[in-house]
Amino acid sequence: MLVPKALLALCITASALAGTPVGRWKTYDDKTGAVHGLVEITEEQGVLKGRILKSYDPLKPNPACDLCEGENRGKPVLGMVFLWGLTQQGEEFKGGFILDPDNGKVYKAKLRLEEGGRRLLVRGFIGISLLGRTQTWVREE
16 A cells, blocks of 8 residues: 555654654643643754743633733733743753743743653753752643
8 A cells, every 4th residue: 555645744754753842732730730721842953942822721811921021021922932942962952941921930941752752841940950840741633
């Protein structure tokens, strides 16, 4: 049986992206476990950045970053770059930052893929990695 070229290209692309955080991810609320949002991570010249695409919070469908400082203060969260500066260092992506639009704070960040690229461990921390929290995001399929 012959596989159409478009389907083959899609399978190769999906397989290649499994080893990188590039793609769309569902985020989850730390307290309730409910789907919180949809984000997209892109890569440019070996550096990752992430944008917020969607909020699943029915009370805040298009929230603003009221607690942010600087240029993001009061700006819509949707479309905002909230993750930046991460580069691959071994099996992790480190050296960047993550903005929590719920509290306006910026933290150091590191990422690690699990389960063949289906889950992403996202750690935000102050100073050293030990002083932080980790969220698990799930790749949108």
